[in-house]
Amino acid sequence: NILVVGAAGQIGTELVIALREQYGSDRVVASDLNPKPIDALANGPYESINVLDKHRLLEVVKSYKITEIYQLAALLSATAEQKPALGWDLNMNGLSNVLDLARDGHIKRIFWPSSIAVFGPHTPKVKTPQRTIMEPTTVYGITKVAGESWCEYYNKRYGTDVRSVRYPGIVGYKSNPGGGTTDYAVHIFHEAIKNGTYECFLSEQAALPMMYMPDAIKATLEIMNAPSDQIKLRTSYNISGVSFTPDVLAEAIKQHIPDFTISYNPDYRDGIAKSWPSSIDDSMAREDWGWKPDYSLERIVSDMLEHLREKAV
Numbered sequence: 001n002i003l004v005v006g007a008a009g010q011i012g013t014e015l016v017i018a019l020r021e022q023y024g025s026d027r028v029v030a031s032d033l034n035p036k037p038i039d040a041l042a043n044g045p046y047e048s049i050n051v052l053d054k055h056r057l058l059e060v061v062k063s064y065k066i067t068e069i070y071q072l073a074a075l076l077s078a079t080a081e082q083k084p085a086l087g088w089d090l091n092m093n094g095l096s097n098v099l100d101l102a103r104d105g106h107i108k109r110i111f112w113p114s115s116i117a118v119f120g121p122h123t124p125k126v127k128t129p130q131r132t133i134m135e136p137t138t139v140y141g142i143t144k145v146a147g148e149s150w151c152e153y154y155n156k157r158y159g160t161d162v163r164s165v166r167y168p169g170i171v172g173y174k175s176n177p178g179g180g181t182t183d184y185a186v187h188i189f190h191e192a193i194k195n196g197t198y199e200c201f202l203s204e205q206a207a208l209p210m211m212y213m214p215d216a217i218k219a220t221l222e223i224m225n226a227p228s229d230q231i232k233l234r235t236s237y238n239i240s241g242v243s244f245t246p247d248v249l250a251e252a253i254k255q256h257i258p259d260f261t262i263s264y265n266p267d268y269r270d271g272i273a274k275s276w277p278s279s280i281d282d283s284m285a286r287e288d289w290g291w292k293p294d295y296s297l298e299r300i301v302s303d304m305l306e307h308l309r310e311k312a313v
């Protein structure tokens with residue numbers, strides 16, 4: 001059976017939905033800090049877990065006969081800058097607790113998300129290669145670089161079958177983002193529909209690698225279902241979807257909502273965005289396990305607006 005830790009997060013929620021569709025609701029246990037599940041997680045087993053509590057983790061693994069864990073509990077880039085110590089503790093020790101379950105033979109396979117946040121101001125920004133200068137300047141990015149090497153160490157030393165992708169910013173309509181620098185790319189759609197205008201916390205030229213949630217979920221399930229010998233990288237794979245700046249996204253929205261307006265009021269998150277790449281080279285993921293994205297920016301915008309308008313009525 002499968003356990004998703006951090007299931008109430010932006011990606012976790014949609015992963016649970018996709019995994020329950022694929023394997024049946026009863027085989028996918030959703031977990032997060034809150035005692036009760038959010039609505040989207042209520043159609044199957046749910047347990048309250050703090051990923052820092054290794055005894056609680058083992059208790060749930062045993063009672064549900066868990067063989068695979070998706071470890072998504074973490075502080076994202078913006079929040080971790082506000083709480084550096086918690087960011088380090090949760091992001092590193094949460095990962096360690098799950099890796100130790102595999103090392104000790106309690107589970108067989110782990111998915112752990114890395115991020116384009118592993119890259120920093122000295123990394124080549126365009127078509128950032130799989131192997132290059134890292135030097136992240138955020139707490140979140142530091143924990144992701146360390147986490148990637150930690151995963152590779154567990155794989156090499158203990159044979160731990162842990163797999164990982166470096167998510168770009170993710171855009172989706174079934175869940176809300178929580179504390180990321182790329183969250184503007186979700187908020188803008190809600191504001192465009194509700195108020196016809198959006199004040200962006202990044203500057204208009206802040207180009208970032210982004211991906212539609214269906215592509216992110218596809219990549220996650222593909223890397224987890226690939227035969228182990230195809231997973232040549234046990235740090236984390238670059239994956240990419242689209243890249244855009246806030247003003248390009250705003251223009252694409254205006255094709256559907258002509259009088260939509262955007263204004264810019266950059267805050268500290270603009271500095272984080274400027275330290276990250278603008279586009280990613282994902283050729284190794286394509287070669288090793290057949291990755292390729294389906295969604296263009298135009299399709300993302302029309303699909304987001306269509307679904308959010310339905311929800312808004």
Ligand code: VAH
Nearest residue numbers: 076077115168180181182
């Ligand atoms: C964040 N959405 O903004 C996350 C992600 C690449 C961005 O890591 O922190």
